[in-house]
Amino acid sequence: MIVSIDDLRQRARRRLPRTVFDYVEGAADDGYTVDANRRGFDRYLFRARALVDVSKVDHSTSLLGEQLATPIILGPTGLAGLLAPRGEELAAKAAASRGAIFTLSTMSIGTIEEVAAAAPSPLWFQLYVWKDRDDTRALVERAKAAGYRALCLTVDVPVMGNREQDRRNGFTLPPRIHFSNVMDVLRHLGWVLRMASSPRATFGNFVDHPSLTRTDAVGIARFTNSQFDASVTWKDVEWLRSIWSGPLVLKGITCAEDARKAVSLGVEALVVSNHGGRQLDFLPGAIDVLPEVVDAVEGRAEVILDGGIRRGSDVVKAIAMGARACMVGRPFLYGLAANGQAGVELALDILCAEMDRTLALLGRPRLAELDRTALRVDAPASLEPARSSARRETSTVTPRVGGTLDT
Numbered sequence: 162m163i164v165s166i167d168d169l170r171q172r173a174r175r176r177l178p179r180t181v182f183d184y185v186e187g188a189a190d191d192g193y194t195v196d197a198n199r200r201g202f203d204r205y206l207f208r209a210r211a212l213v214d215v216s217k218v219d220h221s222t223s224l225l226g227e228q229l230a231t232p233i234i235l236g237p238t239g240l241a242g243l244l245a246p247r248g249e250e251l252a253a254k255a256a257a258s259r260g261a262i263f264t265l266s267t268m269s270i271g272t273i274e275e276v277a278a279a280a281p282s283p284l285w286f287q288l289y290v291w292k293d294r295d296d297t298r299a300l301v302e303r304a305k306a307a308g309y310r311a312l313c314l315t316v317d318v319p320v321m322g323n324r325e326q327d328r329r330n331g332f333t334l335p336p337r338i339h340f341s342n343v344m345d346v347l348r349h350l351g352w353v354l355r356m357a358s359s360p361r362a363t364f365g366n367f368v369d370h371p372s373l374t375r376t377d378a379v380g381i382a383r384f385t386n387s388q389f390d391a392s393v394t395w396k397d398v399e400w401l402r403s404i405w406s407g408p409l410v411l412k413g414i415t416c417a418e419d420a421r422k423a424v425s426l427g428v429e430a431l432v433v434s435n436h437g438g439r440q441l442d443f444l445p446g447a448i449d450v451l452p453e454v455v456d457a458v459e460g461r462a463e464v465i466l467d468g469g470i471r472r473g474s475d476v477v478k479a480i481a482m483g484a485r486a487c488m489v490g491r492p493f494l495y496g497l498a499a500n501g502q503a504g505v506e507l508a509l510d511i512l513c514a515e516m517d518r519t520l521a522l523l524g525r526p527r528l529a530e531l532d533r534t535a536l537r538v539d540a541p542a543s544l545e546p547a548r549s550s551a552r553r554e555t556s557t558v559t560p561r562v563g564g565t566l567d568t
């Protein structure tokens with residue numbers, strides 16, 4: 162029976178080949194930050210008010226001028242289409258059915274246009290600035306033409322994080338069967354059969370790129386890996402600001418200085434994020450950084466918390482600390498792997514029901530009116546052992562040198 166995000170995770174784990182599940186769980190280096198994202202929430206305890214009429218609870222919010230049924234945003238996740246055929250389209254439809262925003266990754270399997278055609282939901286497009294700025298501009302123009310509402314620039318991938326488990330697993334695109342994973346794949350024939358109906362197993366946004374020397378999945382993967390640019394700076398943010406007239410969102414902000422700089426360049430929203438612990442290890446948990454960023458922007462930009470949300474109560478804590486909304490990555494991917502669109506809808510329903518129950522028990526029926534008085538922010542850091550650890554739970558298969566494809 163599935164009643165929690167963790168139940169969805171267990172189901173996803175059973176349905177996916179280990180190599181693919183490990184890719185979803187993947188964390189950089191020692192996994193300190195992925196654990197800190199969860200542990201951080203334990204530092205914040207509630208201050209509940211009694212005898213408040215909570216017969217009507219409202220978790221709607223507004224973000225970048227739009228009224229939203231829920232403060233939960235499905236964050237950008239590369240290769241979501243490896244978890245279910247047309248995975249990005251299914252997740253975007255699930256978001257639309259629950260009034261949530263879906264963010265399409267540059268590194269998606271479904272294309273910008275396919276996902277826009279599939280879902281009427283408010284869509285955001287997540288961008289990596291490519292070495293070739295004309296290619297970058299082309300992505301921005303495609304997103305604009307397809308009706309994406311906001312451009313979400315990810316700023317925490319100047320180089321790829323070190324996800325050792327993917328390297329040990331020889332995680333490649335297209336997924337390849339080799340000696341060390343053949344039994345694993347055979348145990349998941351259901352996934353193999355489902356994926357056989359997938360239109361492709363590569364980065365869809367680049368299949369027609371004119372400079373591809375090889376148009377198969379390996380050639381496209383090589384091309385995209387070669388396009389990540391370590392020289393991206395604030396000048397590129399200014400440039401994007403000049404070519405994108407809609408809301409601009411920066412994802413991957415973890416300190417006050419960067420938050421102020423972004424606001425000074427006219428960025429409308431910041432995502433406090435450490436990429437789900439997949440990039441720089443030993444960053445603090447995202448919730449621990451949130452107050453610093455909220456205080457630095459002084460209401461001049463909206464702040465979104467991303468990383469470690471597994472319960473509706475986590476969303477309530479983040480909103481009380483000053484976030485306007487929360488992004489989730491793995492929670493909706495677990496739902497997608499567990500049961501396609503219905504699984505993503507279930508993930509959203511679980512989080513929303515938990516949010517409502519928390520608001521009622523807290524004596525604060527309106528999410529939008531939460532503030533820091535709903536929390537005991539000075540609670541002792543009673544840190545339980547980490548509730549999740551990609552490092553501990555990943556498999557240990559024979560090390561193999563292979564092309565790692567990270568997003």
Ligand SMILES: Cc1cc2nc3c(=O)[nH]c(=O)nc-3n(C[C@H](O)[C@H](O)[C@H](O)COP(=O)(O)O)c2cc1C
Binds near residue numbers: 184237240468470
């Ligand atoms: C499998 C996977 C792929 C991801 N790909 C991207 C990506 O392409 N672009 C991006 O900005 N963030 C990417 N992320 C990071 C997520 O957007 C988000 O920051 C992170 O998952 C939040 O942590 P959570 O999984 O604990 O919710 C990815 C995360 C996962 C788990």
